[in-house]
Structure formats: structure tokens, C-alpha cells
Amino acid sequence: MPYNKKKMYVYIQNVIDKVNKAMYEKVAELDAVAWITKEPIPFHERCNGEEKQVRIGETWGQLWDCGWFNFTGEVPKTQKGQKIVLLIDVNGEGCVFDKEGCPIRGLTNISSSFDFSLGKPGKKVVQFLENAEGGEKIDIWIETGCNDLFGRYSKEGTLEEACVAVCNQEMRALYYDFQVLYELMSQLPDSESRHMSILYKLDEATKVLKDYTEEEAVKARKILMSELNKKGGDPSLTVSAIGHAHIDLAWLWPIRETIRKGARTFSTVLEMMERYPDYIFGASQPQLYAWMKERYPSLYKKIEQRIKEERWEVQGAMWVEPDTNISGGEALIRQVVYGKRFFREEFGKDMKILWLPDVFGYTGSLPQILKKSGVDYFMTIKLSWSEINQFPHHTFNWQGIDGTKILCHMPPEGTYNSSASPQAVKKTEAQYLDKGVSDNCLMLFGIGDGGGGPGAEHLERLERVKNLNGLSPVVQESSLDFFKRIDKDSHKYKTWNGELYLEKHQGTFTSQAKNKKYNRKMEIMLRELELSSMLAQINAQMVYPQQEIEEIWKEVLLYQFHDILPGSSIKRVYDESLNRYQVLMNKTQEMIQKSLEAVADNIDTHGIDNPHMVFNSLSWERKEWLKVKDDWQYLSVPPMGYSVVDEKEKDDISDKLVVKEDCLENELIKLQFNDDGTIKSIYDKEYQREVIQDGVEANVLAVYDDQGDAWDFDINYDERPFDSFQLRSRENYIDGPKAIMKQVYNLGESKLIQKVILTKDSRRIDFKTEVQWQESNKMLRTSFPVDVYATDATCDIQFGTIKRPLNRNTSWESAKYEICAHKWVDISQRDYGVALMNDCKYGYKVLENTIDLNLLRSTNYPGVNADKGKHEFTYSLYPHNGDYVTGEVAKRADELNIPLNCIEVNSSKDQLPKTKAFIEILDGDVVIESVKRAEDDNDIIVRLYENNSSSVNAQIFFNFDVKSVQLVDMMEENSSDIPIEKGIVNLRFKPFEIHTLKVNI
Known part of the structure; x- marks a missing residue:
């Protein structure tokens, strides 16, 4: 009689479903009282909201409502000797707190939206007693949010489940035995002997299950052990697995909810580490850690301890995981500077990996920024999302626009939400484009985007697949250990030149235009603030506002997160960020004004009526028309400096300007308009040629x-x-x-x-x-x-x-x-x-x-x-x-x-001349990007770059007293002395090279 394999598959799957249901036996209900508020309130104020007795099936809140739930009950005396858990699902996110107000476990509703092919996101099991005596009182507090992982209002915010349950531990273990073997079998052709061997053992194990008791589970597990104990041979590929919880700092939820997501996720990680000794977890974004330190200090101390034990890896060299298309160059450097400094000061870790799994394309300037900041490696996943062409590598060297290379790796599975299952390992094996050249790759497992991180299911699977015959071996380790290992063969990997362009999400270059405008303006204003504050310190003995500037920078960097600046978040995120941008802009402008006024009041203005200082922050001389109060003046302002002017109006301002019904004209250009307002001609009078293509409308x-x-x-x-x-x-x-x-x-x-x-x-x-x-x-x-x-x-x-x-x-x-x-x-x-x-x-x-x-x-x-x-x-x-x-x-x-800045001069101290360039490029066409105070002392940092794709020898003149100059990296370290003579420094630039100078005054 032939084997009916089709029926065997169906029957085994049905048994697995029954085993799943038999893992937990409900033995009592919990009572629930909630205090509901519109915004989060801290643990010590948890009873300040609207009090509500909540029963199963009742709605407790609206979308984004917050609650403090007090669940009470008693373990039945009949359950002596049993392992007791609590099953709690509020159809939202939750976090269990201990009696001192420290988060100890995150919860997620089972109905939470997620890609179920990667696993089920729900976390509802709260560990309570390993060995009950019976009669123990239950009294726990859970902070909740009436939203699922992705900001959805799930099942009208009803209380889904709240009960005491017995954990049938052998049945739970059997479930994962069944699941791993069944999925491994499904990944193998049925012609392979391994497939058939697993099939018959699974079928044999199902035959001992009748009442789904613990005794039956023990028998079934013994049958399956023969397959689970089959080990792999010498591997051609090893998969390095690291637990991860990619947490978007805002997206389908507001920033305030991200802070609570962090506490839920990180407390869950800590609880899992106590139960799974092989578990290695990693999380990026210093901003997230800073929130934990501020809001949950006791939780933060536990995280610190796990980092010391090297069970928890701090990842990522940037303050947040920012968009790198739109963020400015100096902003990207500050992301690294503030990010690396935080991890170094808090945990003694020097970050070597840029961790950007979910960013929508990567500027060709990044390799140089990273290398000159002491970052050697880069990890991303997003290029796997390209829609037209497949990116040809997973392990490669990325060469930026200046020729700098950095080693990159993209986990071949193409997700940071891996299920850590046999299917995930097989997909990794199949899709790894550089296998053979490299015999190592990464796998990031856990629930991400909305946070949550790995669950017990991930870690149970990993215990079974780490060296299972039929799969590449999987080892849990840090991503840094992985990168150091593959770095030894970096000479073998192919090189990709230029930007890493994502063939998707191009709408993010434009969406939410107001945020993008504020970002551009704030980047410029921060540049102006740092320069003007530095000049006020040198020339007017003002104290450089280092702390205030850093605070402003960090908030701007937060809004450069890759789901805020690109425009891909909910409306509330932009309502809130626009309000904050305006506050930051007003504060920054006030500080700029104060600094420039301090400089202006030290200028010799004798003989000038109503003097004004016109300030030019750019590194070349500017000749422009400017309205000084009510009078137009044509001004020449030196680079990185100022000129003093009065309000005297110039003659013949409008000569050679022509305006007609359909025409504008000056000495150089003539515009002609169509009747519909479009432009039909732009004629260059100086070079005697048409600018616009003949017969085609412009604008x-x-x-x-x-x-x-x-x-x-x-x-x-x-x-x-x-x-x-x-x-x-x-x-x-x-x-x-x-x-x-x-x-x-x-x-x-x-x-x-x-x-x-x-x-x-x-x-x-x-x-x-x-x-x-x-x-x-x-x-x-x-x-x-x-x-x-x-x-x-x-x-x-x-x-x-x-x-x-x-x-x-x-x-x-x-x-x-x-x-x-x-x-x-x-x-x-x-x-x-x-x-x-x-x-x-x-x-x-x-x-x-x-x-x-x-x-x-x-x-x-x-x-x-x-x-x-x-x-x-x-x-x-x-x-x-x-x-x-x-x-x-x-x-x-x-x-x-960057317009010229006009400041009224209110006094004259005769310390500065009527016109002055503080820093000037005497030779070589390079750009001064920023001038700021050093992070750790009162030296001046001057950042310059070559912008015309040429090799140049530049001369930089410092028109103030300078003791010494050093060339440093972007972290303002690893210095080498540069000769300075009569205030002049000579510096060699390669095409698009960035140099950072540390100037001692």
C-alpha cells in the first residue's frame, strides 16, 4: 500500500495546532481596573486618570489613549507544583512594571498588524511562578497604549484576555520541536532522504498524542529527538544571528509612544536573557538610550549591566538612524559625533559599525564621513527593496565620491524581522549573492519597526537550528565579531562606486515639504550660530553656548530620522515637529543676533552715520545688492567676515532694468513670457544665445x-x-x-x-x-x-x-x-x-x-x-x-x-576695523563648511572640503592670533601638527576630500 504523504502533512499540521493550544491551561480569571488618560503619566501618578473597571470584551480606550491597568487575582490552591503564567492581551501595547516602577516585560496584542510570514508578533505571556504553592496573590501593574505595534486601533480597544494559566512545559517544548522539524522538512525536496526521515518521525510522534497530556508530550519528544540531534557537517556557510528590534522613532505613532516602545522592548529583552543564556541582542540609536536613561533609570542600569557582560550590543554610530539623502553633510557628521560620544561616555564602547537597516538610499559622501570618524563597517538591508534591478552583492566594498572605501554587508534574507526559523535560514542560504566568496552572513531576528524584539519563539527555534542537519549552522554573536571576521577577506569582495540608490521611495524626496524646509533652514542657522558664537568668543569674550547648541543640534538630528524627515509618518508627527522647529528657529535666531551684536559693538564706526554691520558667513567675497533699512546698497563683503555700511542710497540703481507686459531685462539676461505666464525665451545677452530650448515652454x-x-x-x-x-x-x-x-x-x-x-x-x-x-x-x-x-x-x-x-x-x-x-x-x-x-x-x-x-x-x-x-x-x-x-x-x-546678515551697530569700542575677513581661502577653491568650538576644549574646529572634483593645494589664512593648528579626524582626535606661518596654513585636498582643522588660540 503506498504512503499517502499529502494526508500525513495535513494531519501533522493539525496536531501541531492542537499542541499549540495545549501549551497553556487557563485556571482562573483576573480582575482588571484601569486608570485612563490621553497622554502617558509616570508610575507614581498611575491612579490619576479616569478609573474604570474593565471586563473581558469591554472597550477601555480610544486610539492613542493611555492606561494603567491593575490586574489582581489568586493562584488556585489546586495548582500546587505547577508553573504559573499570566495571559494578558489588552488589544494594545503594554509593559509590566515591578513594585519600584521599573519596566520588566513588554506585551503586544495578538491581533497586532504584522507580516505573519515572519512570525506572529503577539506577546501576552507574563512569567509568574516556576513552582506554585497555590493561593499566591496576584497584583501587577501594566502601563498600556490603546494602539497595536503599527499604530492601529485594534478590535476597538477591548480587553481580550486576562487570566491565570498553567504552562505545560513539555507540551510547549514539543510545539517548538514539531514546528522546527516540520518547517525544515517543508524547505527540503520530498525526494531527499532527510525530508522523508523527518516526515516519518513526525508522523510517528503524532500517534502517541491522544489526550495531549504532559506524559504524552514526553514520549513524542523522545521520538523527535533522533531528528533534532542530527548535526550538520563541515559548513560552507555560517549564519551569524543577532536579536534585534528595529524601532522607528516615529512613524505610524508619535514620538512619545516610541519612548514607551523602547521600555517595552528593552524590558522584554532583559527578561528573555535570564531564560536563554545564548541570547545576544543588539540595539542602535543613542537617542533611544538617552530616553531610557531619562525616563526609566532603573531599567537603564540593567541594560548597562548586560552591555558589560557583552550579552547586549550597542549598535550604530549615529544619534538616530537618519535619512541620508536629505540630511546635510555637517548634520551627518554630527549624527556620528554625538552618537559615538554617547556610547563611549555611557558604556565605554567605540562604535565601529554604521547601522542603518531601513534608510531610503545612501549618499556617496558617507564612506568618507564614516572612515574619518573611526567607523569601519556599514550594515543595511533596504537595498533589497529595489524594484527594477537587483543589487548585485550582499558583502562588498563601497567606494564613495572621494575614493574612500568601507566594508558593507546586507543580511541576505532581506529583512531585519527574521523569524529565525528553518525557512529563514534556507532563504538566507539561497539568496546570499556572495556565498563562495564569503562563508559568513548576518541574520537579524525579532519583531521590528514597531519594536517588540525577539520573542520566546525565536529563541526556542535557535536552540534547535544552531547545528541541525539540513541547515547551515547558526551562531548567536555580536555583529562586530561578525564584521571583524569577514574583514579578513575584504580584499576578495567586489567594489561598488558612488551612491547606493534605492529604486523605491523616491516620493520621500518631496513629501512633507514644510519639514524639509525647516530642516534646511535649521541646518543653515546652526552653521551661522556656531560661527557667530565662535567669533563672539574671540572678539567680545562671550561664553560659547556649547550645551545649548548641542541640545538644539540633537533635536534637529532627531527630526532627521528616516521616517520623519522623508515625510513618511502620520500627521501628528508633523504637527508636533513643525511646532518644535519654530521654537528652535526662534531660539537659534535670537542667539545668532546676540552673538553678531557682540561682534558689531566692537567695531570702529567713527565717521559713519547710522552704521550697520553686514556679515558674510560664506568663505568667499560676496558682491550683492542688499536693502539696509529702507535703502538698497551694492555691497562687497569679505569672506567669513563683515563690512560696515551706512544708509546712504546709491544713484542709478535701476538703470538698464527693463519691465514690460511680457518682458523682464537687465544687463545680462532678457526674459519673455507667454500669455499663460510660462516663459518662452531666456536670452543670454552677454554670450548671445538662447537658454531655453526653441519652441518649448519653461516654468x-x-x-x-x-x-x-x-x-x-x-x-x-x-x-x-x-x-x-x-x-x-x-x-x-x-x-x-x-x-x-x-x-x-x-x-x-x-x-x-x-x-x-x-x-x-x-x-x-x-x-x-x-x-x-x-x-x-x-x-x-x-x-x-x-x-x-x-x-x-x-x-x-x-x-x-x-x-x-x-x-x-x-x-x-x-x-x-x-x-x-x-x-x-x-x-x-x-x-x-x-x-x-x-x-x-x-x-x-x-x-x-x-x-x-x-x-x-x-x-x-x-x-x-x-x-x-x-x-x-x-x-x-x-x-x-x-x-x-x-x-x-x-x-x-x-x-x-544663506543671505547676508545685517546688524545695527549700537556702540563702538574701536577694537575691530570697519571691514575684516576672519578666515580666508587665499589659494585653492575649497569651501569652509563649518566653524565651531571643539567638543572638549576651547579650540576652534574648522571643517573644509574640495567641491569641484579637483586636487588642490589650499592656503587658509586665519586673521586672528593662532598658537597652533592640527589636522584631526571628524571625532576631533588622531591629530597631526600642521605648520602655520603668519596665520597661513597650507593644506592638500584630493577631489571631494574633507579636512578638519583644530585651531588653538
């Missing part, structure tokens, strides 16, 4: 249908008809040195006012725009088809530039239909080019000879009514001679973003 304010979410929009959006803002009125006028065409448009309920501005003696055409945006599922873009031929565009990124293709010849080029750039994108041929600049935008499309800028997206998930309301922004077209270097595009874009 069409196109509104495309956008049915995407905050992350993504349709790759073919531009192949469908679009709407345009309709011109309703137009006026032109001259304001001092500016010729202005003001045009008013509307579309539906939305209104747009745009001033097109030509300034005397300037090639830059500004489009100063104000929008009352009321559209849903729409995307606003502008485009400029330029009369220039090239094969690629040059794009501004952190500490340099990158080339992006202008064609779609290959699938790799087609995948980059939307790209991220910072202040400008340029298309140039050898003799002429055109750049499109902006003051707060990041999403571009470059195709053939057109530069297209994404201005606004109004999506409805996860943030509803995203970006509806008022927006103000400026983009600028800049035609120029030669390529972007000859045309000094980067300088003009910085000038657009």
Missing part, C-alpha cells in the same frame, strides 16, 4: 495626478495628461535693483503667487513663490528644457557632487526617474550650462535636456492631508559660461540659501 506649473503614498508615486506619472495653474493676473514693476514680474494663478481651490525676479548685475533668475495648496493626491512640478547638450547632470550632494544620467538606455538608468539633490542641479556642455537652484527642495527629474523640480506632493497616507496649506519657497535658474565649476554654480546656490 510650466504642472499639476500631475498622484495616487501614491508618502513613499512612492507612479514611475509613469508624466506620460499622462496634467493640469496647469491658470494665470489670473499679472503686474510688473521695479523695486530698487530688481525687475519683477508678479503673476497670480489658481487651480481649483489652490492659489499661487509667483514673483519672477531679475536683479541688476546678476545672471540668477529667482522664482519667489507662495502657494495656498488645497489639492489632494496631486503633485506640483516645474521644469526647464534648456538649450544645452550633455549626457549627464551634475547634482549637489553632501560635501561634493554626483553625476546622474540624462538618458534611459538601461534599466539602471530608468530606475532613477526621480533623484535627490540639495541646492542645485546643473546641465552643462563644455562652453555653457544652466543650473536650477532652490532654497528647500530635494526631488528632481533630469531627462534629456530638461531639469524638472518637484515642488509639492499632497498624499493621504500615512499623513492625511499632507502639505495642505501655505508654502513659501524660491527656486532659481542660473545660466552661466562654461561648466558648473567655471560658472561657480555652488557659490551662487549657497548665496541663494
Whole structure:
């Protein structure tokens, strides 16, 4: 008679389900009283909310409500000698606290949304008694949130379960024996003898199970041991497993809930470590640890102890896991500086790994930033999400735009939520693209995104699969040990050059435009604050506000988290962050003003009526028109310095400016408008050529249908008809040195006012725009088809530039239909080019000879009514001679973003001259990115970089007393002396190289 394997599979699965149900036997109910509040309250105030007796099936709260539950009861006397647990499910997240108010165990509702192919996220079992006497009183407190792991209102916030149960330990062990073997068998072809051997042992074990008693479970386990004890041979691949709980600091929940998620997750980890001695866990993000230290100090001490024991690995070299497309260069450095310093000061750990599993693409500037910060390795997963092309490696060397290399690894399973099951191990084996070259890879197991981390099921599986015949061996260890091991063969791995572009989530370059604008402005203002504070310390003996600046920086870095800055969080996150941004901006501006006033009041202003100091923070001389009070003046301001001016008005300000009904003109450029407000011609008078492609309109304010979410929009959006803002009125006028065409448009309920501005003696055409945006599922873009031929565009990124293709010849080029750039994108041929600049935008499309800028997206998930309301922004077209270097595009874009600062001088102490450059680049075209006080002393840190892809010998002049200068890394360590003579330092730069100087004064 033939074997009916199909029926055997079905029967075994049914038995596994029955074993699962037999693990816990409910023996008594718990009483539940809850105190409900809208926001979290601490343990010692837990009875201050609305008191409510809650029964099974009753609703206890609305979405985002908070509660303190007191569960009480008694262990039945009949359960003497049994292992007792509590089964609690509030259809939300919870955390058990001890009597001193320390979190001891996180809980998650079984109905929580999750990818069930990776396992079930629910955690409802609370360990209570190993060996009951019977009659023990139960009195526990649980802090709850009426939301599941992913911010969903689950089952109307009802109390699902609250009971005392006996844990049938042999039945529980049998369940995992069955589960692991059945899943291993399922991963093997039925033609393999291992498959059949497991099948028959599973079938034999099911035959001893009738009443599902502990005695039957013991017999069944003995049968299965023969298969579980079969070990693997000499491995070709070893999988390094580390417990993980990727916790988004905000996403489908507000930041305040993340803090509680941290406590739930970390307390669960600690409880699991007591039960599973092989368990190694790792968590990143110093911000999260800082919250634990502040809110849960007793929990934090327990974490410290596990870190000392090397059971808990602190991971990641950055303050948070930030977006690296949009965050500025100096911000990325500060992420590392503050992140590494925290882990060093708190735990004595020098972080060697950048840990960014879930970030939406990686700038080509990162390798140099990491290496010059003492970070040697990089771990991510997200590139496995690319939709068109498969990234060719899991273990590789990544080479940045300056030539710096860093060793990278991506766990082949393609998730940081591994189930640690046979299926996960087999998937890892099958998908590892570099197996054979490398015989090691990572697997990150546990419940992530919403936190929670590994559960007992993960660790039970790992005990069984660590050396199980049919699978690659799995070892629990730290990720640092793993990286050190694979580093020995780094010369064997292939190299990937340039950025790591994610072929997905390109909508995040634009979504939530207000947050992106605030981020750009705050990065600039912090630069201004540090420089002005440093100058006030040198010249006016003001105390440098180190602590205040660090606090502001850290909050800005928090909002650069990869689900906040990209725009992929719920509305509440942006309501709260926008309010905080405004507070930070006001505070920063006040501090800048105070510092500059201190400098200004030390200037010799004798002979000048109503003097004003005009301050230039950029590292080159600026010649610009500026309105000083009510008078326009053409000023020359030295680099990193100031000039003093009075209010005397200049003659002939508006000569050679022309405004007509359809035309603007200055000495260099002539614009002609169509009747609908678009531009039909931009003529370069100096070089006698047309800037815009003949017969094609420019600056069409196109509104495309956008049915995407905050992350993504349709790759073919531009192949469908679009709407345009309709011109309703137009006026032109001259304001001092500016010729202005003001045009008013509307579309539906939305209104747009745009001033097109030509300034005397300037090639830059500004489009100063104000929008009352009321559209849903729409995307606003502008485009400029330029009369220039090239094969690629040059794009501004952190500490340099990158080339992006202008064609779609290959699938790799087609995948980059939307790209991220910072202040400008340029298309140039050898003799002429055109750049499109902006003051707060990041999403571009470059195709053939057109530069297209994404201005606004109004999506409805996860943030509803995203970006509806008022927006103000400026983009600028800049035609120029030669390529972007000859045309000094980067300088003009910085000038657009960083205006001159005018300060009224109230007194004169005659200590400073009427004009002065404090730091000046005498030779070599390099950029001073930041000037700040050193982290650990009163020395000055000056960060510079080469921005034109050239090797240069630069001369830097310090126009104040300097004792010595050292070249240091970005952590302001590993110094080497640099000769200084008459205030001048000579420094060699490779293309896009960043140098950090430590200046002793």
C-alpha cells in the first residue's frame, strides 16, 4: 500500500495546532481596573486618570489613549507544583512594571498588524511562578497604549484576555520541536532522504498524542529527538544571528509612544536573557538610550549591566538612524559625533559599525564621513527593496565620491524581522549573492519597526537550528565579531562606486515639504550660530553656548530620522515637529543676533552715520545688492567676515532694468513670457544665445495626478495628461535693483503667487513663490528644457557632487526617474550650462535636456492631508559660461540659501576695523563648511572640503592670533601638527576630500 504523504502533512499540521493550544491551561480569571488618560503619566501618578473597571470584551480606550491597568487575582490552591503564567492581551501595547516602577516585560496584542510570514508578533505571556504553592496573590501593574505595534486601533480597544494559566512545559517544548522539524522538512525536496526521515518521525510522534497530556508530550519528544540531534557537517556557510528590534522613532505613532516602545522592548529583552543564556541582542540609536536613561533609570542600569557582560550590543554610530539623502553633510557628521560620544561616555564602547537597516538610499559622501570618524563597517538591508534591478552583492566594498572605501554587508534574507526559523535560514542560504566568496552572513531576528524584539519563539527555534542537519549552522554573536571576521577577506569582495540608490521611495524626496524646509533652514542657522558664537568668543569674550547648541543640534538630528524627515509618518508627527522647529528657529535666531551684536559693538564706526554691520558667513567675497533699512546698497563683503555700511542710497540703481507686459531685462539676461505666464525665451545677452530650448515652454506649473503614498508615486506619472495653474493676473514693476514680474494663478481651490525676479548685475533668475495648496493626491512640478547638450547632470550632494544620467538606455538608468539633490542641479556642455537652484527642495527629474523640480506632493497616507496649506519657497535658474565649476554654480546656490546678515551697530569700542575677513581661502577653491568650538576644549574646529572634483593645494589664512593648528579626524582626535606661518596654513585636498582643522588660540 503506498504512503499517502499529502494526508500525513495535513494531519501533522493539525496536531501541531492542537499542541499549540495545549501549551497553556487557563485556571482562573483576573480582575482588571484601569486608570485612563490621553497622554502617558509616570508610575507614581498611575491612579490619576479616569478609573474604570474593565471586563473581558469591554472597550477601555480610544486610539492613542493611555492606561494603567491593575490586574489582581489568586493562584488556585489546586495548582500546587505547577508553573504559573499570566495571559494578558489588552488589544494594545503594554509593559509590566515591578513594585519600584521599573519596566520588566513588554506585551503586544495578538491581533497586532504584522507580516505573519515572519512570525506572529503577539506577546501576552507574563512569567509568574516556576513552582506554585497555590493561593499566591496576584497584583501587577501594566502601563498600556490603546494602539497595536503599527499604530492601529485594534478590535476597538477591548480587553481580550486576562487570566491565570498553567504552562505545560513539555507540551510547549514539543510545539517548538514539531514546528522546527516540520518547517525544515517543508524547505527540503520530498525526494531527499532527510525530508522523508523527518516526515516519518513526525508522523510517528503524532500517534502517541491522544489526550495531549504532559506524559504524552514526553514520549513524542523522545521520538523527535533522533531528528533534532542530527548535526550538520563541515559548513560552507555560517549564519551569524543577532536579536534585534528595529524601532522607528516615529512613524505610524508619535514620538512619545516610541519612548514607551523602547521600555517595552528593552524590558522584554532583559527578561528573555535570564531564560536563554545564548541570547545576544543588539540595539542602535543613542537617542533611544538617552530616553531610557531619562525616563526609566532603573531599567537603564540593567541594560548597562548586560552591555558589560557583552550579552547586549550597542549598535550604530549615529544619534538616530537618519535619512541620508536629505540630511546635510555637517548634520551627518554630527549624527556620528554625538552618537559615538554617547556610547563611549555611557558604556565605554567605540562604535565601529554604521547601522542603518531601513534608510531610503545612501549618499556617496558617507564612506568618507564614516572612515574619518573611526567607523569601519556599514550594515543595511533596504537595498533589497529595489524594484527594477537587483543589487548585485550582499558583502562588498563601497567606494564613495572621494575614493574612500568601507566594508558593507546586507543580511541576505532581506529583512531585519527574521523569524529565525528553518525557512529563514534556507532563504538566507539561497539568496546570499556572495556565498563562495564569503562563508559568513548576518541574520537579524525579532519583531521590528514597531519594536517588540525577539520573542520566546525565536529563541526556542535557535536552540534547535544552531547545528541541525539540513541547515547551515547558526551562531548567536555580536555583529562586530561578525564584521571583524569577514574583514579578513575584504580584499576578495567586489567594489561598488558612488551612491547606493534605492529604486523605491523616491516620493520621500518631496513629501512633507514644510519639514524639509525647516530642516534646511535649521541646518543653515546652526552653521551661522556656531560661527557667530565662535567669533563672539574671540572678539567680545562671550561664553560659547556649547550645551545649548548641542541640545538644539540633537533635536534637529532627531527630526532627521528616516521616517520623519522623508515625510513618511502620520500627521501628528508633523504637527508636533513643525511646532518644535519654530521654537528652535526662534531660539537659534535670537542667539545668532546676540552673538553678531557682540561682534558689531566692537567695531570702529567713527565717521559713519547710522552704521550697520553686514556679515558674510560664506568663505568667499560676496558682491550683492542688499536693502539696509529702507535703502538698497551694492555691497562687497569679505569672506567669513563683515563690512560696515551706512544708509546712504546709491544713484542709478535701476538703470538698464527693463519691465514690460511680457518682458523682464537687465544687463545680462532678457526674459519673455507667454500669455499663460510660462516663459518662452531666456536670452543670454552677454554670450548671445538662447537658454531655453526653441519652441518649448519653461516654468510650466504642472499639476500631475498622484495616487501614491508618502513613499512612492507612479514611475509613469508624466506620460499622462496634467493640469496647469491658470494665470489670473499679472503686474510688473521695479523695486530698487530688481525687475519683477508678479503673476497670480489658481487651480481649483489652490492659489499661487509667483514673483519672477531679475536683479541688476546678476545672471540668477529667482522664482519667489507662495502657494495656498488645497489639492489632494496631486503633485506640483516645474521644469526647464534648456538649450544645452550633455549626457549627464551634475547634482549637489553632501560635501561634493554626483553625476546622474540624462538618458534611459538601461534599466539602471530608468530606475532613477526621480533623484535627490540639495541646492542645485546643473546641465552643462563644455562652453555653457544652466543650473536650477532652490532654497528647500530635494526631488528632481533630469531627462534629456530638461531639469524638472518637484515642488509639492499632497498624499493621504500615512499623513492625511499632507502639505495642505501655505508654502513659501524660491527656486532659481542660473545660466552661466562654461561648466558648473567655471560658472561657480555652488557659490551662487549657497548665496541663494544663506543671505547676508545685517546688524545695527549700537556702540563702538574701536577694537575691530570697519571691514575684516576672519578666515580666508587665499589659494585653492575649497569651501569652509563649518566653524565651531571643539567638543572638549576651547579650540576652534574648522571643517573644509574640495567641491569641484579637483586636487588642490589650499592656503587658509586665519586673521586672528593662532598658537597652533592640527589636522584631526571628524571625532576631533588622531591629530597631526600642521605648520602655520603668519596665520597661513597650507593644506592638500584630493577631489571631494574633507579636512578638519583644530585651531588653538
